[in-house]
Amino acid sequence: xxxxxxxxxxxxxxxxxxxxxxxxxxxxxxxxxxxxxxxxxxxxxxxxxxxxxxxxxxxxxxxxxxxxxxxxxxxxxxxxxxxxxxxxxxxxxxxxxxxxxx
Amino acid sequence: xxxxxxxxxxxxxxxxxxxxxxxxxxxxxxxxxxxxxxxxxxxxxxxxxxxxxxxxxxxxxxxxxxxxxxxxxxxxxxxxxxxxxxxxxxxxxxxxxxxxxxxxxxxxxxxxxxxxxxxxxxxxxxxxxxxxxxxxxxxxxxxxxxxxxxxxxxxxxxxxxxxxxxxxxxxxxxxxxxxxxxxxxxxxxxxxxxxxxxxxxxxxxxxxxxxxxxxxxxxxxxxxxxxxxxxxxxxxxxxxxxxxxxxxxxxxxxxxxxxxxxxxxxxxxxxxxxxxxxxxxxxxxxxxxxxxxxxxxxxxxxxxxxxxxxxxxxxxxxxxxxxxxxxxxxxxxxxxxxxxxxxxxxxxxxxxxxxxxxxxxxxxxxxxxxxxxxxxxxxxxxxxxxxxxxxxxxxxxxxxxxxxxxxxxxxxxxxxxxxxxxxxxxxxxxxxxxxxxxxxxxxxxxxxxxxxxxxxxxxxxxxxxxxxxxxxxxxxxxxxxxxxxxxxxxxxxxxxxxxxxxxxxxxxxxxxxxxxxxxxxxxxxxxxxxxxxxxxxxxxxxxxxxxxxxxxxxxxxxxxxxxxxxxxxxxxxxxxxxxxxxxxxxxxxxxxxxxxxxxxxxxxxxxxxxxxxxxxxxxxxxxxxxxxxxxxxxxxxxxxxxxx
Numbered sequence: 161x162x163x164x165x166x167x168x169x170x171x172x173x174x175x176x177x178x179x180x181x182x183x184x185x186x187x188x189x190x191x192x193x194x195x196x197x198x199x200x201x202x203x204x205x206x207x208x209x210x211x212x213x214x215x216x217x218x219x220x221x222x223x224x225x226x227x228x229x230x231x232x233x234x235x236x237x238x239x240x241x242x243x244x245x246x247x248x249x250x251x252x253x254x255x256x257x258x259x260x261x262x
Numbered sequence: 263x264x265x266x267x268x269x270x271x272x273x274x275x276x277x278x279x280x281x282x283x284x285x286x287x288x289x290x291x292x293x294x295x296x297x298x299x300x301x302x303x304x305x306x307x308x309x310x311x312x313x314x315x316x317x318x319x320x321x322x323x324x325x326x327x328x329x330x331x332x333x334x335x336x337x338x339x340x341x342x343x344x345x346x347x348x349x350x351x352x353x354x355x356x357x358x359x360x361x362x363x364x365x366x367x368x369x370x371x372x373x374x375x376x377x378x379x380x381x382x383x384x385x386x387x388x389x390x391x392x393x394x395x396x397x398x399x400x401x402x403x404x405x406x407x408x409x410x411x412x413x414x415x416x417x418x419x420x421x422x423x424x425x426x427x428x429x430x431x432x433x434x435x436x437x438x439x440x441x442x443x444x445x446x447x448x449x450x451x452x453x454x455x456x457x458x459x460x461x462x463x464x465x466x467x468x469x470x471x472x473x474x475x476x477x478x479x480x481x482x483x484x485x486x487x488x489x490x491x492x493x494x495x496x497x498x499x500x501x502x503x504x505x506x507x508x509x510x511x512x513x514x515x516x517x518x519x520x521x522x523x524x525x526x527x528x529x530x531x532x533x534x535x536x537x538x539x540x541x542x543x544x545x546x547x548x549x550x551x552x553x554x555x556x557x558x559x560x561x562x563x564x565x566x567x568x569x570x571x572x573x574x575x576x577x578x579x580x581x582x583x584x585x586x587x588x589x590x591x592x593x594x595x596x597x598x599x600x601x602x603x604x605x606x607x608x609x610x611x612x613x614x615x616x617x618x619x620x621x622x623x624x625x626x627x628x629x630x631x632x633x634x635x636x637x638x639x640x641x642x643x644x645x646x647x648x649x650x651x652x653x654x655x656x657x658x659x660x661x662x663x664x665x666x667x668x669x670x671x672x673x674x675x676x677x678x679x680x681x682x683x684x685x686x687x688x689x690x691x692x693x694x695x696x697x698x699x700x701x702x703x704x705x706x707x708x709x710x711x712x713x714x715x716x717x718x719x720x721x722x723x724x725x726x727x728x729x730x731x732x733x734x735x736x737x738x739x740x741x742x743x744x745x746x747x748x749x750x751x752x753x754x755x756x757x758x759x760x761x762x763x764x765x766x767x768x769x770x771x772x773x774x775x776x777x778x779x780x781x782x783x784x785x786x787x788x789x790x791x792x793x794x795x796x797x798x799x800x801x802x803x804x805x806x807x808x809x810x811x812x813x814x815x816x817x818x819x820x821x822x823x824x825x826x827x828x829x830x831x832x833x834x835x836x837x838x839x840x841x842x843x844x845x846x847x848x849x850x851x852x853x854x855x856x857x858x859x860x861x862x863x864x865x866x867x868x869x870x871x872x873x874x875x876x877x878x879x880x881x882x883x884x885x886x887x888x889x890x891x892x893x894x895x896x897x898x899x900x901x902x903x904x905x906x
Contacts, residue, residue: 181889184882184885184889185882185885185886185889188882193881254880254881254882255880255881255882257879257881258878258879258880259879260877260879261877261878261879261880
C-alpha cells in the first residue's frame, strides 16, 4: 500500500485554502464567495483528516465531521441572506450590501 | 449628692395615656377638620384637659420612691442593648407636664374664642394638640434620643404655628428663622448625644448620669457645651435669641403657650434634667449662668425700646428665661425651676391679656395706638396689672418668690456678679413692664380704629374665663408653695431630686436673702417711678402721640438695631452662606460638576466616532482584514518556530 507523505496533503490544503481566500477577497458575487468559503473549510478538513491519519489520532476525524456540520449550517444561513437580498433587485453584489456601515 | 433619675419600672398606663391623648386630638383634627368645625377646639380642649387630669392622677406614681429610685418609669420599646425607649415621670417631668397640660388646656380653651371665624380653625387646633404631644414627648422621655425627638417635634410645631397665617410674608420669614435657629440647637444636642453614647454605650439618662464622674473634665465640658447649644437655641439665649421676638407673628395663644410658657423653657428643663453632668463641670456651670444673666439683662434692655405689645412681652420672656437659665446654671435648681413655674402662669396671663386687647382692637399691636383702655376694657386692665405686678416681683406676688430665689441663689453659689445683674434686670423689668401698661391703658385713646364701633366686641366668656383662672396661680401660687425657705412645700418636693439643702455646696452669701429682696424691691420701685414719670403723669399723657413718635426717633441706634445681633448673624453666617451658594451655583456646579459630565460626554462621542469609522459595511474589506490578521499569526508562528 502506497503511503502519501504528509507534506503533500499540507501542500494541497494550502493551495486550496489560498484559492478560497483569493476567491472571497476578489469576487463580488456572494454565491461565489460562499463557495470559496466552502473551499477553505474543505482545505481545513483535509488537513484534519490527514494529520489524524498520520498520527493515528481519531480526534481529527471527529473534528472534520463537526466542521462539515457547521459549514452546512453556515451555508444555509448564507444562502438565505443571499436570497433575501436578491429578491427585490434581481441582482446581487456584496459591495452594495452595506446598510450596517458606521 | 445623688440624682435619682430612672424610677420604679412598671406598667403605668396613665402616663402612656396622658402622653398619647393630645396626639389623638391632633390626628382627629387633621383628618376631620372640615367636618368638626368649631368642635375641633372643644375636642382638643377636652383631650388636653383629660391629659391634665391624668397627670394629677399620676402624682403619686411620680413622687414614689423605691430602692433609691424616684418616680415612675414605663418602658416602651427596646431596640438594642443600651437603646431602650420609655417614659419617665419624676417630680421634674411632672412639673413640666402640669404646665404643658394645665396651662395648655387654659390656652387652648381661650383659643376657641380667639381663633373664632378663622378659616383654618381646625388646623390651628391640630397644630396646638400636636405641640402638646411633642412637648410631652420631650419632658417624659427617659433617654436622650427621645428627648431629641421631642426637641425636634416642638420645633416643628413651633414652625407650623408661627407661620400659621402663612399668607403674611413676615410670618413665613419668622417661622423659617425660628426653625433654622432651632435646628442649629438640635445639631448641638445631637453631638452631645454622640459623645455620651460613644462613652457609655447607652442613651438612657440613668446610665449617662451614673457615669457623670468618669468623663474627664474636657469631655464633660464638651458634652455640656453641646447640650447647652441646644438649650440656648430653644430657650432664646444670647446669641441665639433673635428668633423669639419674630416668632410673635403667630397667633397670640401660640405666643402664650409655646413662646412663653412651655417650649422656650425646654432649655431650662434640659439643664435641670442634666444637672448631674453640670455639677461635675464648674466651667460649664459658670458659662451657662453667665449666658443666662446676660440674656436676662439684654432682654430687659431691649424690652424698653419696643412699641409692639407682643414684642415687649417676647423680650420680657427672653429676659425671664435668662433668669431661669441663670438659676439652673449656677446650681440653684429649685429657684430656676420655681421661676419657670410661676413664669408659665404670669407670662401666659400677660400674653392672653394682651390677646384680649389685640382681639378687641382688630389686630392692633402697637401700644402707641392704644391708650385709655382701662376704662373700655377693665377686665383686661386688671389682668395685665396683676401680671405686671407679678413679673416685677412685687412682694407677695408669685414672681417675687421665684425671682428672688434665683437672684439669691446666684449669690449663694458664689456668683455675686450674676446676682448684681439679676438685681439690675429686675429694676429694668419694672420700668418696661409698667411703661407698656401705662402707655396702653392710661391716658386717652389714640388709635385709628374706634374700639366702640366694629372691633371692640366684648371678649366672650370663653376668652375671659381661662385668663381669670390663670390670675389665681399667677398671683398666689408662689406664696402658697415657696414660702419658708428649705421647709417650703416646693423645696421638699424637689429635695429628693436635687439633694437636700445640705448637699448644696454653698460658698456662703455675704448678705441675707431679706437684704437682697429689699434691694431688688427698691430697684423695682425706682423702675416703676421712672415709668410713671415718663408715661403716666398728666403732662406726659397730654402730648402722648407726638412725644411717643419722637421718642422712637431719639432712641439710641444700638437699641433700635437690637444690639446688632441680627446684623452680626447676617454678616457672619448668612452672607457667607449666600456667597458660598452663589459660588457653588455659578462656578462649582456649571464648571466642575456639569463640566466633568460634559467632558465625559465629549470623549465618549469622540471614541464612538473613531470606532464607528471602522465599520465600512464592505464585506470584502472585513475579509481582507481577517486574512491580514491570520497572515500575521502565521508569520508570527513561523518566526517563533524557526527561532526555536
